[in-house]
Amino acid sequence: SQQGEEDPQALSIQEGENATMNCSYKTSINNLQWYRQNSGRGLVHLILIRSNEREKHSGRLRVTLDTSKKSSSLLITASRAADTASYFCAAQQTGANNLFFGTGTRLTVIP
């Protein structure tokens, strides 16, 4: 399988704290994406980082990419209870159209 691996599988933090999730993948990539899924809903695209980028920001989200280590991290700063969800990384392999999704990190933010 070319799926990514995410770490940790579950994370529980207090509101206001930062949350960091990690993703590792297996192949060379065109880009790495992060998605969010609320319980019982479809996935929502959060952010895309290209293979030639090292860091990207969007609001309270910060994504890093290390292609030499085939890894990425998603940082959510100043977390809110509404950030409670599952977060998935997805890698778009070089030369391919499809995405390969990780198994997800379940984030719980306690008010």
Place this chain on the structure above:
Amino acid sequence: DAGITQSPRHKVTETGTPVTLRCHQTENHRYMYWYRQDPGHGLRLIHYSYGVKDTDKGEVSDGYSVSRSKTEDFLLTLESATSSQTSVYFCAINAGTGDFNEQFFGPGTRLTVL
């Protein structure tokens, strides 16, 4: 949900019966995808389509077939449902630009095969 609907949203069926799930989009996107989501496995690609009547297999295509006779509709068929096909099924479209595949997902169909 970027104009993507799935029907039915919930279905319970018996082993051996045929099942068809429908994905409908309103924005004329070329690429459409069917995934299944199971605990511990994340999302796994079943089949995808890159145009009308153009489809290809994904990672877990055995036991599934697809059809796309119109741009807006992508159908997933389980010819003879098995209990291992109990899952949540998501349809997605590629709304990215250039080489970047940014996907938007439908709300999902929860299928239970008894």
